[in-house]
Amino acid sequence: MIQVESLSKSFTLHNQGAAVIPVMRDAELTVKPGECVALTGASGAGKSTLMRMIYGNYLSDSGRIWIGGTDVVTARPHDILALRREVMGYVSQFLRVVPRVSTLDVVAEPLTTLGQEVEAAQARARELLTRLNIPERLWTLSPTTFSGGEQQRVNIARGFAHDYPVLLLDEPTASLDATNRDVVMSLIEEAKMRGVAILGIFHDEDARTRLCDREIDVTRFTPVAG
Amino acid sequence: MIPLLSVNGIEKRYGARIGCKDVNFDLYEGEVMGIVGESGSGKSTLLNCLAGHLAPDHGEVLFATRHDGMRNTLTMSEPERRMLARTDWAFVHQNPRDGLRMGVSAGGNVGERLMSIGARHYGQIRQTAGEWLDRVEIAEDRMDDRPSSFSGGMQQRLQIARNLVTAPRLIFMDEPTGGLDVSVQARLLDLLRGLVRQMGLSAIIVTHDLAVVRLLADRLMVMKGGHVVESGLTDQVLDDPQHAYTQLLVSSVLQV
Incomplete structure (x- = not known):
């Protein structure tokens, strides 16, 4: 349901001496329906960046991001809007x-x-x-x-x-008390049972053990300096 | 899917100076497009070209008419274009005085647009006008007052009611929240957002306020010196700006 192929990205800071900062190289991952996969790696390793690229919030330099039959990397804004409406939900840490x-x-x-x-x-x-x-x-x-x-x-x-077939979860259990953390984990489990493909960042180890089928350390997608 | 509006190669020059150049985009039904840029960037020139207030030197503006398919609005006859402006299109000016008849009552301002498309039953016109004043949160007992006795925010809401009463499909807005207090702006934005969603309207909003586009627009175009320097999904352009000018614009916003 989610398939990422040789995905790369760098940021160019035009107003800071046109510094180019590579942040991701050749990222690969697959999440099948009914699967929950955790992104791991130290803070700054690029977990949120990868999630944002999949959601179309950040652009990618090269590679492919398949959500169902749509490639987010090359899709027009109009198609990404439709994807976000119908197929792909995103829960971030902050409510806007x-x-x-x-x-x-x-x-x-x-x-x-x-x-x-x-x-x-x-x-x-x-x-x-x-x-x-x-x-x-x-x-x-x-x-x-x-x-x-x-x-x-x-x-x-x-x-x-909405019952999205794809869910991206950026620390959904952070800053919650035990009772509510349990409710959220149940919601995620029920989504898995329905066959939702879930990619998440979970700092809470209990949540990872209970929910996730696999872990992917994004550090291996981090470009080597120099 | 056929776009509601298709803009191809629009260019407008003021003598040797470029107003706007090489503007291309498609707008689909229910989509809101924001156009940002500093003053003099050509965003208002572009909006006026699209809305038929200015004649561009090059390019075409195709609109999906209800009965006649895609029509180039720049080459249609003046009566046809006027009919479009009264029915399927609406234009909200930055200054409500440009969009309202200041000497006519609030109810009259709304009713007038209904009458221009053929409504004749006084009771019904008055009732519809009353409903619309209510939707834009103007008390019904102000219906017979003139807009000159209204506050700036109320005048702007009245202008919106006057424009939306005929259920247009495309609305052009030129700095709709410019010149209003911040608290009044929030109310107007929330109101606009609700109306756009409920009515499935498409809109093109020109503003220099990034918070306004973040809230209202699905897609964003950034203009500088008459050119579109960047475009894309609103959150993508604001969170991962590619062009030097957009990066400067985004990083210049003061955090509250």
């Missing part, structure tokens, strides 16, 4: 929200964007917010003022609202 939009609508939005009825989308949002222990009195408020852990859970609820 519009001021004044209620939590319920933030979570339901991926479904309404796909054309689902507002009622059904909100019912799904309620279900997820309940599971993730977000008190009902907060649902009508914008998550902008929520605590870090609450925002993260809203973010997770949003990421799981």
